[in-house]
Amino acid sequence: MDAPLYLRPRVEAPLALLLSDRVFLHSLVDALGSPLNVLLPEALGINVARFRGVYSRHHLAGRVYFAHKTNRSSALLRRLAAEDPAAVGVDVASVEELRHALGCGFTGDRIMATGPKDAAFLWLAARVGATVNLDSPGELERLSGLVRTHGLSRIAVLVRLSGFEHRSGREAAGTRLLSRRSRFGTPVRDTEALLSALERNAETVEFVGAAYHLDTTGVEEKARALEQCVLFLDECRARGLAPRSLDIGGGFGVGYVAEAGEWERWTSALTEAVLGLRPPLTWRGHGYGLRNEGGTVRGAAALYPAHRPTAGPGYLDELLSLPAPALGRPPATLLLEHLHDLHIEPGRSLVDQCGLSLARVLDVRSADADSGQYLVHLAMNAGDMSLEEHGVLVDPVLLPRTETAAGDGKPVGVYLAGNLCLEADLITRRLVFLPQLPRAGDLLAFVNTAGYAMDFHAHHAQRQPVARTVAVERRGETWNWSLDEDYWPITPLGEQSDEV
Numbered sequence: 375m376d377a378p379l380y381l382r383p384r385v386e387a388p389l390a391l392l393l394s395d396r397v398f399l400h401s402l403v404d405a406l407g408s409p410l411n412v413l414l415p416e417a418l419g420i421n422v423a424r425f426r427g428v429y430s431r432h433h434l435a436g437r438v439y440f441a442h443k444t445n446r447s448s449a450l451l452r453r454l455a456a457e458d459p460a461a462v463g464v465d466v467a468s469v470e471e472l473r474h475a476l477g478c479g480f481t482g483d484r485i486m487a488t489g490p491k492d493a494a495f496l497w498l499a500a501r502v503g504a505t506v507n508l509d510s511p512g513e514l515e516r517l518s519g520l521v522r523t524h525g526l527s528r529i530a531v532l533v534r535l536s537g538f539e540h541r542s543g544r545e546a547a548g549t550r551l552l553s554r555r556s557r558f559g560t561p562v563r564d565t566e567a568l569l570s571a572l573e574r575n576a577e578t579v580e581f582v583g584a585a586y587h588l589d590t591t592g593v594e595e596k597a598r599a600l601e602q603c604v605l606f607l608d609e610c611r612a613r614g615l616a617p618r619s620l621d622i623g624g625g626f627g628v629g630y631v632a633e634a635g636e637w638e639r640w641t642s643a644l645t646e647a648v649l650g651l652r653p654p655l656t657w658r659g660h661g662y663g664l665r666n667e668g669g670t671v672r673g674a675a676a677l678y679p680a681h682r683p684t685a686g687p688g689y690l691d692e693l694l695s696l697p698a699p700a701l702g703r704p705p706a707t708l709l710l711e712h713l714h715d716l717h718i719e720p721g722r723s724l725v726d727q728c729g730l731s732l733a734r735v736l737d738v739r740s741a742d743a744d745s746g747q748y749l750v751h752l753a754m755n756a757g758d759m760s761l762e763e764h765g766v767l768v769d770p771v772l773l774p775r776t777e778t779a780a781g782d783g784k785p786v787g788v789y790l791a792g793n794l795c796l797e798a799d800l801i802t803r804r805l806v807f808l809p810q811l812p813r814a815g816d817l818l819a820f821v822n823t824a825g826y827a828m829d830f831h832a833h834h835a836q837r838q839p840v841a842r843t844v845a846v847e848r849r850g851e852t853w854n855w856s857l858d859e860d861y862w863p864i865t866p867l868g869e870q871s872d873e874v
């Protein structure tokens with residue numbers, strides 16, 4: 375066999391400590407079944423502190439709004455609700471997420487309502503005094519109508535903008551301007567109707583600022599959008615409106631793979647495999663978006679950049695420090711000079727290192743006797759652990775059932791298959807290298823799944839169980855755990871608080 379092409383995960387404390395406790399993780403799955411999601415609320419506190427550190431460094435005010443859609447957990451939301459109300463809020467994208475946030479302890483003034491909204495969502499948001507991140511002028515009219523009809527208080531609104539211009543990365547600076555199309559928000563060139571609607575409805579809605587969320591990793595493109603929003607807010611002030619905040623959305627990213635070298639080796643090998651220069655790395659030669667056209671690689675790999683030199687709080691810091699392309703000053707300076715609050719809506723990056731998903735190995739069989747590859751069936755399906763669906767490629771960690779199961783300890787290439795009777799139910803379509811062959815009863819731990827991968831796509835197909843979710847916390851030499859819905863951020867897990 376060729377040298378194993380590992381994509382080993384980046385694992386930091388306290389997740390690293392949890393992962394080292396094989397016996398505890400096995401006992402959880404024995405009790406609660408496979409698949410199982412395990413969350414670390416304390417890791418969320420660490421991430422909040424890191425993001426707030428960036429705010430302090432740049433002397434900026436404003437809130438970190440967690441993008442709730444990332445994870446359905448109550449434990450995570452309750453842990454966030456316990457943070458400083460002036461520093462941490464939550465971004466909800468449905469009436470059910472809004473109800474959940476209220477039930478987890480967020481007051482309305484810490485809640486941002488985003489995405490397209492129906493009447494119930496708008497009414498409840500206005501009723502509890504949330505901030506509404508308006509998707510369109512039509513939504514503004516509907517919200518204003520509801521406030522008027524139901525005698526509600528004036529409601530704070532941000533306007534979401536889109537269609538910003540940015541330079542094409544490949545060409546010389548300034549040669550070509552592109553604009554990214556989005557399903558959401560009002561195009562920045564098209565704001566006249568929006569502004570007059572804000573003026574017309576000033577009695578019912580209080581215009582507090584602008585917002586955007588760009589689905590890109592490009593820091594330059596985000597800086598350009600930020601500048602265009604600052605210019606838009608200047609224009610609003612010139613018309614007599616009084617905006618004071620800018621919400622730059624999420625997308626700060628997560629580094630999943632620990633080593634740059636492993637990521638580079640794997641992606642080069644994929645290209646070689648697509649060209650037929652080496653044996654396939656994937657099930658049935660799947661190319662992750664790449665294809666061979668007469669000896670040339672075409673297409674773009676639909677992969678998340680799984681190794682990131684900077685991500686999360688570091689990425690925010692980089693964005694704020696970037697010399698601004700048009701206005702000549704770094705974004706942080708621009709915001710300070712204009713006295714704008716900076717709001718962010720991190721999802722994936724705020725739950726970095728906050729959880730893992732466990733699956734029991736059901737069966738191991740030879741996939742191809744010639745190549746020494748194996749097929750490993752898991753008590754989990756592709757909906758339960760959807761890193762693959764999001765284009766994130768990273769290896770699971772093998773947790774053998776018994777210490778003596780080490781076998782001959784030789785690295786092996788395996789395909790990971792799910793528990794549905796579907797050819798397509800693969801946990802990942804690439805050949806995954808493990809340090810040794812797993813056995814039935816072992817566990818695979820997929821780390822860093824709290825962002826989108828553990829419950830976003832979970833379903834009940836074939837009446838297979840959906841994963842239970844537990845919250846765990848280190849107490850002295852052991853772990854305490856509780857079901858996600860029973861976690862409250864008040865007493866150590868597993869202890870009764872009401873005994874006097």
Ligand SMILES: *Cc1c(COP(=O)(O)O)cnc(C)c1O
Pocket residue numbers: 441443444465488489587623624625626627719720721722723
């Ligand atoms: C999904 C989403 C986010 C979070 O994005 P991440 O990439 O997970 O940080 C933030 N804001 C809005 C409006 C979103 O739709």
